[in-house]
Amino acid sequence: xxxxxYREGVVEALREEMRRDERVFLLGEDIAEFGGSYKxxxxxxxxxxxxxxxxxPISEAAIVGAALGSALLGMRPxxxxxxxxxxxxxxxxxxxxxAKVKYMFGGKAKVPLVIxxxxxxxxxxxxxxxxxxEAWFVHVPGLKVVQPSTAYDVKGLLKASIRDDNPVFFIEHxxxxxxxxxxxxxxxxIPLGKADVKREGSDVTIVAxxxxxxxxxxAADRLAAExxxxxxxxxxxxxxxxxxxxxxxxxxxxxxxxxCEATPQCxxxxxxxxxxxxxxxxxxxxxxxxxxxxxxxxxxxxKLEKFVTPSEEKIIxxxxxxxx
Amino acid sequence: MKALDKPLLLEIYRKMVAVRTxxxxxAELFLKGQLPGFLHCYIGEEAVAAxxxxxxxxxxxxxxxxxGHGHAVAKxxxxxxxxxxxxxxxxGYCHGKxxxxxxxxLDLGILGAxxxxxxxxxxxxxxxxxxxxKGSDRVTVAFFGxxxxxxxxxxxxxxxxxxxxxxxxxxxxNNQYAESTPRATHQKVKYVSDRAxxxxxxGETLDGMDVFEVYQKTGEAIGRARxxxxxxxxxxxTYRFMGHFVGDPQPYRTKEEVEEWKKRDPIVxxxxxxxxxxxxxxxxxxxxxxxxxxxxxxxxxxxxxSPEPEVEAAxxxxxxx
Numbered sequence: 001x002x003x004x005x006y007r008e009g010v011v012e013a014l015r016e017e018m019r020r021d022e023r024v025f026l027l028g029e030d031i032a033e034f035g036g037s038y039k040x041x042x043x044x045x046x047x048x049x050x051x052x053x054x055x056x057p058i059s060e061a062a063i064v065g066a067a068l069g070s071a072l073l074g075m076r077p078x079x080x081x082x083x084x085x086x087x088x089x090x091x092x093x094x095x096x097x098x099a100k101v102k103y104m105f106g107g108k109a110k111v112p113l114v115i116x117x118x119x120x121x122x123x124x125x126x127x128x129x130x131x132x133x134e135a136w137f138v139h140v141p142g143l144k145v146v147q148p149s150t151a152y153d154v155k156g157l158l159k160a161s162i163r164d165d166n167p168v169f170f171i172e173h174x175x176x177x178x179x180x181x182x183x184x185x186x187x188x189x190i191p192l193g194k195a196d197v198k199r200e201g202s203d204v205t206i207v208a209x210x211x212x213x214x215x216x217x218x219a220a221d222r223l224a225a226e227x228x229x230x231x232x233x234x235x236x237x238x239x240x241x242x243x244x245x246x247x248x249x250x251x252x253x254x255x256x257x258x259x260c261e262a263t264p265q266c267x268x269x270x271x272x273x274x275x276x277x278x279x280x281x282x283x284x285x286x287x288x289x290x291x292x293x294x295x296x297x298x299x300x301x302x303k304l305e306k307f308v309t310p311s312e313e314k315i316i317x318x319x320x321x322x323x324x
Numbered sequence: 325m326k327a328l329d330k331p332l333l334l335e336i337y338r339k340m341v342a343v344r345t346x347x348x349x350x351a352e353l354f355l356k357g358q359l360p361g362f363l364h365c366y367i368g369e370e371a372v373a374a375x376x377x378x379x380x381x382x383x384x385x386x387x388x389x390x391x392g393h394g395h396a397v398a399k400x401x402x403x404x405x406x407x408x409x410x411x412x413x414x415x416g417y418c419h420g421k422x423x424x425x426x427x428x429x430l431d432l433g434i435l436g437a438x439x440x441x442x443x444x445x446x447x448x449x450x451x452x453x454x455x456x457x458k459g460s461d462r463v464t465v466a467f468f469g470x471x472x473x474x475x476x477x478x479x480x481x482x483x484x485x486x487x488x489x490x491x492x493x494x495x496x497x498n499n500q501y502a503e504s505t506p507r508a509t510h511q512k513v514k515y516v517s518d519r520a521x522x523x524x525x526x527g528e529t530l531d532g533m534d535v536f537e538v539y540q541k542t543g544e545a546i547g548r549a550r551x552x553x554x555x556x557x558x559x560x561x562t563y564r565f566m567g568h569f570v571g572d573p574q575p576y577r578t579k580e581e582v583e584e585w586k587k588r589d590p591i592v593x594x595x596x597x598x599x600x601x602x603x604x605x606x607x608x609x610x611x612x613x614x615x616x617x618x619x620x621x622x623x624x625x626x627x628x629x630s631p632e633p634e635v636e637a638a639x640x641x642x643x644x645x
Contacts, residue, residue: 025457051457054488056484057480057483057484057487059480059483059484060480061446061476061477061480061481062446062449062477062480062481062483062484064446065443065445065446065447065449065450065477065480065481066446066447066449066450066453066481066484067450068446068447068450069387069435069446069447069448069449069450069451069452069453069454069464070450070451070453070454070457071450072430072435072447072450072451072454073385073450073451073454073455073458074454075453075454075457077450089476092440092443092477093443093446093447093477096439096440096443097438097440097443097447101428101436102641102642102643102644103421103641103642104418104421104422104426104428104436105417105418105422105426105428105430105436106416106417106418106419106420106421106422106641107419107640107641108428108429108430109428109430110644111644141642142642142643144643165644166643166644
């Protein structure tokens with residue numbers, strides 16, 4: 001076992017998959033000499049050269065379009081969008097092209113392509129650099145959506161995403177890059193579509209994503225001191241969703257709190273709540289609670305940003321409401 | 325560049341007639357209410373697809389547009405499978421799940437028609453990137469229109485191909501209208517090819533009604549791309565004889581304008597030239613017309629008699645398992 005950061009998890013996954021398969025290459029803004037805005041491609045230019053670590057112009061539509069065109073010809077591109085907020089520029093290429101070519105062409109195309117990006121609040125990045133837009137992509141058939149919360153998960157899930165023959169939208173979190181995990185010395189991958197129970201508990205199920213997993217675990221520690229045992233489930237892959245693990249947990253606790261950093265309307269939190277309401281209504285002893293950001297753009301001032309986003313206190317309040 | 329000898333001339337003519345016949349047949353079936361969805365016909369622009377694709381092998385790639393039947397036929401697609409797709413049948417190119425605007429055949433290097441204007445351009449850039457990374461001398465041609473040349477995807481895609489010196493020919497089919505909007509009101513440049521200067525790549529405008537000129541000028545650009553000389557932006561001046569879609573009442577242009585362009589019908593121009601120069605006789609060309617007509621009738625029959633997809637198919641092919 002050894003300890004790595006979330007950032008190192010990304011770099012190691014990219015490096016190992018590029019060594020393993022010469023069809024894997026990277027393209028994105030400032031990823032070569034600069035090593036990526038969040039240093040997630042640092043050192044890769046030196047090892048793999050500029051043919052396989054390709055700096056692009058600031059052209060998000062062309063980054064995704066070029067990734068798609070090359071994937072259709074058998075390459076395995078990993079495209080980086082510096083911020084998830086910039087996906088808007090590339091939305092046609094992601095939603096109308098990448099996600100749909102296989103289906104529209106009657107199944108003939110294979111699209112082994114990963115779009116890596118990062119989102120989330122916590123650095124006063126304001127309204128255009130701090131969003132949690134995962135629901136946009138979860139909404140689209142033909143995309144797999146991954147949102148890892150730990151260094152262990154980010155490495156194993158990114159490797160699985162690169163080996164997948166389908167488009168994967170892979171969302172990291174800007175505040176998680178310095179967090180650490182123990183990882184095994186040997187090669188490992190984490191299959192897509194498998195949730196992880198991050199903490200076992202009998203009283204309440206908390207389904208949380210990305211950085212909200214860490215807040216939920218901290219909240220669970222504090223609640224345990226008061227005698228409330230929370231089970232924290234991290235879906236890790238948002239689409240396809242591991243409904244079974246969530247429903248099994250709710251079957252045990254009979255209560256559900258969903259915690260996501262995104263704004264609430266039509267959010268992934270809403271989706272989890274809907275799935276459990278449809279398929280597990282009889283399991284529930286209390287109304288489902290969502291803990292999300294408030295329905296505002298992300299403010300700049302640290303005090304305001306903190307105010308609108310989920311916190312341990314808000315999670316604790318929601319849990320207490322359902323255990324009532 | 326291959327010489328325009330008689331077999332090649334006959335092949336080019338056969339493709340132009342096949343496109344024309346396919347489109348006339350499809351339009352007729354559509355107006356009778358026999359085809360679902362909607363239909364954008366390529367009639368009038370045949371010389372562009374046929375002239376360009378005469379330089380391409382199945383290992384070369386194209387991206388296409390919502391007006392994509394001509395590109396597909398010229399790149400070698402089968403009329404029966406195309407027609408079956410228009411009929412939304414199981415035997416169609418996309419098994420009835422794509423329709424007119426999504427016909428693709430990856431084995432023939434047809435990376436798909438496209439329902440989004442301009443969107444094929446960056447995809448062509450990516451295909452060119454893959455060809456270059458694989459170290460081949462294959463090329464990609466991106467077809468798009470004057471309308472598409474105003475999209476962000478066009479600028480981003482051409483610029484990226486330019487900075488990476490990719491083997492891509494960007495072929496703008498300037499048919500004078502972005503749907504209903506005349507070119508003079510949607511772009512200020514005199515020639516779409518003037519925009520090549522913005523990317524510091526070669527650019528040229530050519531007569532898209534003259535297949536001999538299309539063949540010559542696109543051959544130079546394709547040859548340059550094959551030799552590692554990077555991308556070119558070409559503009560073929562052409563005209564669609566039908567509306568934007570079948571059923572378009574066309575209030576935005578006059579009958580006189582359409583008639584004026586029809587005087588330069590690319591198929592008629594071709595016949596006049598090869599017959600006039602004594603290269604090919606009228607009977608030989610007529611025989612091709614008749615053979616295509618027969619092939620088309622068989623294609624329609626195949627499409628009509630083919631089964632519809634089973635409903636389960638709607639849930640398949642979203643992902644590769």
